[in-house]
Amino acid sequence: MDPADLLGRYGDRVTHVEHVPARDAVVEPWPDWVSAPVRAVFEAEGAIHLWAHQTEGLRHVREGRHVVVSTGTASGKSLVFQVPALEALAGGRSGSSLLGNRSPTVLYLAPTKALAADQRRRLVPAAGLVRAATVDGDNSRDERDWARDHADYALTNPDTLHHSILPGHARWTRLLGGLRYVVVDECHHYRGVFGAHVAHVLRRLRRVCAHYGSDPVFILSSATVAEPADFARRLTGLDVAAVTDDASPHAARTIALWEPPLIGAAHPTQPPHRRSATTEAAEILTDLVVAGTRTLVFVRSRRGAEAVAASAQRRLDEIDPALVRTVATYRGGYLPEERRELEQRLRSGDLLGLASTNALELGIDVAGLDAIVSVGFPGTRAALQQQLGRAGRAGQESLGVLVARDEPLDTFLVHHPEALLGAPVEASVFDPDNPYVLGPHLAAAAHELPLTADDIGLFGPRTMEGIEALEAAGWLRRREAGWFWTRRDRASDLADLRSSGGRPVQIVDGDTGRLVGTVDAGSADSTVHTGAVYVHQGEVYVVDDYDVEGGAAEVHLEDPKYSTQARSTTEISIVETERTQEWGNATISFGTVEVDRQVTSYVKRSQAGTYLEEEPLELPVRVLRTKAVWWTLRGTAVLDALASVDVPGAAHAAEHAAIGMLPLLATCDRWDIGGVSTALHVDTGRLTVFVYDGYPGGAGFAERGHDVAARWLRVTREAIVACECADGCPSCVHSPKCGNGNEPLDKAGAVTLLDAILAGAPAD
Secondary structure, eight states, X not given: OOHHHHHHHTTTTEEEEEEEOOBOOOEEOOOTTSOHHHHHHHHTTTOSSEEHHHHHHHHHHHTTOOEEEOOOTTSOHHHHHHHHHHHHHHHHHHTSSOBTTBOOEEEEEOSSHHHHHHHHHHTGGGTTTOOEEEOSTTOOHHHHHHHHHHOSEEEEOHHHIIIIITTTGGGGHHHHHTEEEEEETTGGGOOHHHHHHHHHHHXXXXXXXXXXXXXXXXXXXXXXXXXXXXXXXXXXXXXXXXXXXXXXXXXXXXXXXXXXXXXEOSSTXXXXXXXXXXXXXXXXXXXXXXXXXXXXXXXXXXXXXXXXHHHHHHHHHHHOGGGGGGEEEEOTTOOHHHHHHHHHHHHHTSOOEEEEEGGGGGTOOOTTOOEEEEESOOSSHHHHHHHHTTSSTTSOOEEEEEEOOSSHHHHHHHHOHHHHTSSOOOBOOOOTTOHHHHHHHHHHHHXXXXXXXXXXXXXXXXXXXXXXXXXXXXXXXXXXXXXXXXXXXXXXXXXXXXXSSSOOEEEEETTTOOEEEEEOHHHHHHHSSTTOEEEETTEEEEEEEEETTTTEEEEEEOOOSEEEEEEEEEEEEEEEEEEEXXXXXXXXXXXXXXXXXXXXXXXXXXXTOOEEEEEEOOOOOEEEEEEEEEEEEOHHHHHHHSTTSOHHHHHHHHHHHHHHHGGGTBSOOGGGEEEEEESSOTTTSSEEEEEEESSTTOOSHHHHHHHTHHHHHHHHHHHHHHOOOSSOOTTTTOOTTOTTTTOSOOHHHHHHHHHHHHTTOOOO
């Protein structure tokens, strides 16, 4: 389908269209040092010449420099680590590339098992040069033993490295002692608390490698990371050269921003809302399939993906029943052969439409696609680029459509294309010095090898403080050779790389005893309290009992035709102010806070949104010590500027909008952060709005907010003003996670408050 035909049909919903012109390649010859057998592997795939950024990356690696390759999707980044890896392994087999008396090895790290498995399949053409094996939780004992004893190219993930390989390093001596290269693929995924954990896993890896006499070159890869050299340095602790000038060709692309229409309230007690983004996406998918356009729709949830596919199939059945089978859903848990069948059907044109969760960004080879539809902003500009870059890989022109959800950030972006399409990707924020992250990894490192004075610089400026705390707790004991782990349990179990803290709560079907799933400890009180309606992979459950101490929720299958929303109270106190900015009558601060939160009740609402009843709950107060950014306004300024507005409602609305907009500037999701607002806070004596990291010790998001506060609050104000609703809606100041039921809120007052805060602000 010609993009103009589709976009013209829905012209009132398309807020912006951008045409990205085609780009020619800059090619260079293969380096002389690449051997004929290695070249043959890539030439068979069509790489007769190299793109200039590939030769630049290869030159850095050849000269022993750590490197991060940050060029666009489908720009051949994998070649930069595959070529030197295969050269080293081929040389090792001939005896010309030995490290001491050990044969060379390569370790490949991916954020998901699916991506590691995909990379393993791509090594099949090089089978004569490499003995590759994936190492993850899905391995059998025999597969794990073979990989440990024979593989020279191990593909794994940070979790397996943390929980298995490093604690058992004595059994992996052959792999670790011969390591020539460590590949960190799709490195932009390592942000927030996850990024901080992975930074320390990589430092522990470097430490164990040095123990066995190896000093590997790190090669990092990402299509979308801001300030790649600085990011890679923080992640690895090493000086890293950056390759950023993309010399690969790219066909022309059309990008459209799409806003569903405002259709009013479902019930007089509810604010107006927009037509569902999934409904819009199903219509777009239907039109594209009818036109024979191979299309992938990215949806945040499995249930949403299934809804898009089912709706499109119903529409197609009315148009041409033969087209119904050309649309499918990509669901989690597919076997490799099932994924390969989907790939083949996409390539052949037998499958024209696929609705998938965002996990497909890393899970499948989708070459041959003509169009991408993203249902809702995926959280970062980096992720959007990853998604849109999946189309047009075969050299054909492509279409990308972003359909806005009913949220402040989505609404802002479709009306401010320059903030989305013309801006660099967000800074990848993470804090390796977070004591809640650093402490467990120091313990794990000591369990692997005794900590010494030489390790203090490796793990960062707070290392000694962490060692002393562990020593005081009796978990480390100092001896002449260093600090030793004293306990019998595994120190690596102290850190869950992907958790926000605390043991996950298990959700168990009370009728069958089957484990339905888990929920993070930090959100369990709100989502699986007794009486909660809980949706898991499209199935609806009601919680019969929530055992707080045991960390389990017993549920049964039932769709009660109502939803539940937890109500909570939150109090926040300032522990330490670390930095401040003075803006006339306003002060912007950053520091450590303590958040006391208690879920006190839950509200039942009908499917139409009507209030039914409120049930009380008796749950404990949860205490979170974390980092926050907060802004205050002097009392006289409040009296002068806000005399005619509802001050608590204005502060509350500004808080919600600011939380919704921070992901524009930091690699976070609105669910990663929380907020508190008050007309008079006991610690400041002023009107104060807090936004805090939802993780113990902080995740770097609030600090980023403080660093870019002027820009952040300006775009927050713009988002509120631009929304066409009268009194507030989910597109501006309503929040789906508000513990107070979005009361009180004053949309106009929020703009007045932000004007007063920004009156003395510096330029962006």
